[in-house]
Amino acid sequence: MQAAILEEAPGELVVDTVSVDRPIDDEVLIQTMACGLCHSDLHIIDGTMAFPLPAIAGHEAAGTVQAVGPNVTEFAVGDRVVGCLSTFCGTCLECHVGRTWACVRRGALNLAPTRAPRLTRNGEKIMQMAGLGGFAEEMLVHRNSIVKVPDELPLDRGALLGCAVMTGVGSVFNGAKVEPGSTVAVIGCGGIGLNVIQGAVLAGAERVIAVDIHAEKLGLARVFGATETVNASEVDPVGTVVEMTSGGVDYSFEAIGNTKTMAQAYGMLGMGRTAYMIGIAPEGTTLEIPASPIARVAKGVQGLNMGSNSFKRDIPMLANLYLQGRLLLDELIAARIGLDGINEAYDRMRKGTEARSVIVFD
Numbered sequence: 001m002q003a004a005i006l007e008e009a010p011g012e013l014v015v016d017t018v019s020v021d022r023p024i025d026d027e028v029l030i031q032t033m034a035c036g037l038c039h040s041d042l043h044i045i046d047g048t049m050a051f052p053l054p055a056i057a058g059h060e061a062a063g064t065v066q067a068v069g070p071n072v073t074e075f076a077v078g079d080r081v082v083g084c085l086s087t088f089c090g091t092c093l094e095c096h097v098g099r100t101w102a103c104v105r106r107g108a109l110n111l112a113p114t115r116a117p118r119l120t121r122n123g124e125k126i127m128q129m130a131g132l133g134g135f136a137e138e139m140l141v142h143r144n145s146i147v148k149v150p151d152e153l154p155l156d157r158g159a160l161l162g163c164a165v166m167t168g169v170g171s172v173f174n175g176a177k178v179e180p181g182s183t184v185a186v187i188g189c190g191g192i193g194l195n196v197i198q199g200a201v202l203a204g205a206e207r208v209i210a211v212d213i214h215a216e217k218l219g220l221a222r223v224f225g226a227t228e229t230v231n232a233s234e235v236d237p238v239g240t241v242v243e244m245t246s247g248g249v250d251y252s253f254e255a256i257g258n259t260k261t262m263a264q265a266y267g268m269l270g271m272g273r274t275a276y277m278i279g280i281a282p283e284g285t286t287l288e289i290p291a292s293p294i295a296r297v298a299k300g301v302q303g304l305n306m307g308s309n310s311f312k313r314d315i316p317m318l319a320n321l322y323l324q325g326r327l328l329l330d331e332l333i334a335a336r337i338g339l340d341g342i343n344e345a346y347d348r349m350r351k352g353t354e355a356r357s358v359i360v361f362d
């Protein structure tokens with residue numbers, strides 16, 4: 001099968017032929033139908049997040065089940081599935097208390113470099129990002145890396161449920177637990193931020209303030225339900241949001257992973273409120289926030305991982321919200337590309353002006 005492989009970081013992805021083993025134990029072989037391009041892949045490609053190479057990046061994928069290992073009873077050939085990087089074992093203490101996103105055995109399930117090779121190129125082991133490796137015609141994954149979705153769900157849109165939508169909406173529903181009537185600020189209106197915005201709308205927020213430096217993205221933020229927008233290239237976003245809300249917001253979300261905007265998310269909070277950090281900052285960077293108000297104004301900072309998901313419950317729920325017309329997915333997709341267009345699409349992402357590019361496999 002064909003796959004886009006990252007051989008060195010920073011570097012470009014190279015499309016090449018990879019051999020995939022048949023599924024054993026808890027594995028499921030999937031024919032990939034679509035895979036979205038996410039910023040986390042870009043961190044690996046640009047060398048700002050360490051990952052063992054060579055590897056197939058891509059972790060926002062959907063497809064159909066081709067074959068299952070002997071321990072797999074939950075899936076059958078032909079099932080339509082969406083992948084999620086929050087692979088879980090189902091037996092550790094975190095899994096037992098419902099915090100599958102925090103499973104302590106994830107590394108052993110799919111990322112361990114010591115694991116016997118399942119994907120190879122000329123006999124050389126090829127790693128799969130997040131146990132998925134969606135920039136490939138086939139994925140060999142753990143059964144707890146995927147979930148079944150309704151047959152009516154188009155899989156180019158379904159793929160986005162696995163990362164961007166799960167992270168954005170999940171951060172609102174499961175992480176911050178945004179209350180009806182509240183005021184929410186979202187910094188960064190890309191694939192994740194737009195989903196924080198529509199999650200906040202679904203949660204019943206009264207005001208949803210979108211902050212970005214690109215006018216096009218602020219326009220898109222309105223489509224996803226933002227009630228107000230702030231162009232941070234024109235005004236000071238912290239002062240503006242604090243003034244708009246007479247003292248600060250109830251919830252702020254940073255969906256970029258930039259230490260400057262992370263500090264802004266903290267700065268625009270009201271008293272006793274928490275800033276939620278969703279974007280992944282480059283390794284080695286430090287977040288600086290004023291220490292004095294932490295206790296005095298009782299403000300907090302909370303990181304969230306993958307929308308604190310229970311994805312086997314959450315992703316089918318999100319699929320149904322889409323099928324009911326209550327969750328936007330079509331509008332997230334800026335471009336549909338082939339595997340060979342991947343490097344150009346990442347160049348466009350570096351410029352940061354559009355929502356999501358999705359690889360569609362024929």
Ligand SMILES: [Zn+2]
Pocket residue numbers: 038039040041059060163164
């Ligand atoms: Zn992602």
Ligand SMILES: [Zn+2]
Pocket residue numbers: 088089090091092093094095102103104105106
């Ligand atoms: Zn576990």
